[in-house]
Amino acid sequence: MVHVRKMSEADVEAVSAIRVRGWQTAYAGILPGSYLEAMTVESDADQRRQWFSLPHRQSVDLVAVDAGVPVGWINYGPFRSGESGEPGVRTGEINALYVRPDLTGRGIGRALLGEAHARLRGQEYRAAVLWVLDGNRGARRFYERAGYRADGPTQTEVYDGLAVAELRYRHGW
Template sequence: MNEADIDAVAAIRVRGWQHAYAGIVPRTRLDAMTVEDDAEQRRKWFARPRRRSTDLVAVDAADVPVGWICFGPYRGRSSAAGREEASGWEEEAGEIYALYVRPDLIGRGAGRALLAEAHALMGLDERGQGFRTVVLWVLEANRRARRFYERSGYRADGGTQDDVYDDVTLTELRYRHALRRCDR
């Protein structure tokens, strides 16, 4: 991803939220999202000098972004019971922060390709960052995303976190996947 992709990525993210979280996240929250606001946030994030994340885009035949993934070191988020106790794996863990595909292209392979490339870049081989494990957070009620990640080798590991959207509390589940030497 480069700076020229930010507007397209913002559109993918906003439309992705509005599609994936319809009936889960309150409609008022989804309706309030704008591509312009999201693009402004993406620009600030992208310009951070010590940013440790990596952003990739999947493009169509015309070189237009159709999917986006953002990943980096595991942030060690809180669990519902408070700060999680370190058990050792966290030090060598990466995290998928976001993965979205244009809603009309879901199920056609862009998400799988982005995830595979992220695994390769995070992994243990000469291309990778040396992470042994990758984690991500997914809304408990987002069954479609949970099935996608489970088919990709992720398993819920018991970590939870609650997020509040317009006074509605939604639980996120932490999913974990062990990276192999060449996980592509």
């Protein structure tokens, strides 16, 4: 049985492993193999430790834990930039959500997303947005089942010279 709690600095290595393996699994065939192969848990953990120690971060990290071990991670916070959709609606953003690849489909992602939503609602946010790679059909289905819908805006990120489209999804409550 997993439970969700706030991430601690002691979770950095486990979260980096979840994130790197998640990218390498979910984005295979979408992002260049050269980009995915160059990712390492060590470099991600170094970056995450630096980021985690920033004193005035506005985003929050949560982990899903099973038997004392992190098996999933979510980062959320205020909407970071641009027009969030409905004027006057305080909007949060899901910045990242990853589950250990061998444990997908077991409700861990739903538990993390549900807890992030509950915390955002508790802070008087009335909607959340997130960005998902256009070609990531599994993630798109997951977010659609959770009540998210593509709401129009797109952006492009470049990975090792390949431009990849991202769609913005929105969920209101």
